[in-house]
Amino acid sequence: MPDTDEVALARRTKFAKTWNINPLVAEIVEILLVYGGSAHRNLVAERIAMRRTEERISDGLRREIFEAFDAHCEGAARTSQPSLVFLPFGEASHRWALTADAQSFLERSPQILARPAYRQ
Numbered sequence: 772m773p774d775t776d777e778v779a780l781a782r783r784t785k786f787a788k789t790w791n792i793n794p795l796v797a798e799i800v801e802i803l804l805v806y807g808g809s810a811h812r813n814l815v816a817e818r819i820a821m822r823r824t825e826e827r828i829s830d831g832l833r834r835e836i837f838e839a840f841d842a843h844c845e846g847a848a849r850t851s852q853p854s855l856v857f858l859p860f861g862e863a864s865h866r867w868a869l870t871a872d873a874q875s876f877l878e879r880s881p882q883i884l885a886r887p888a889y890r891q
Contacts, residue, residue: 792855795839798822800855800869804877809859809868812837840867 802815816836820828840856847854855873858864869877 792843793839795819795836796843796855799836799840799867800873800877803856803867803869804874808874809866812840812865812867815867 798819799815802818803810805818806814813833816833817828819836820826820832823832843856844854844858846852853870853872855870856867857870858866859868860866
């Protein structure tokens with residue numbers, strides 16, 4: 772039986788390939804799912820660092836995570852693609868959240884590989 776980390780890695784890999792996104796954004800999405808769909812960006816970054824190294828997060832990794840989030844949101848807006856994450860309390864907020872599309876995709880059975888239908 773696979774352990775929790777293997778299941779999480781498989782889910783992130785499937786998610787990144789299915790949605791064609793930066794694997795770091797897939798990690799952000801996975802952490803947000805763990806926290807019920809939303810969390811402060813520092814908590815998300817620290818959790819990613821803990822999963823990777825079990826150490827405190829470096830400034831470089833924190834910056835890389837924040838930039839991946841921003842690039843995903845900006846890219847989705849520019850290309851009319853649905854965003855998987857957003858700032859639920861506006862631009863000045865540091866709270867990140869999953870969109871309904873991302874949350875529903877991740878809550879589905881792991882056997883589902885088809886790209887989900889988008890809600891407009």
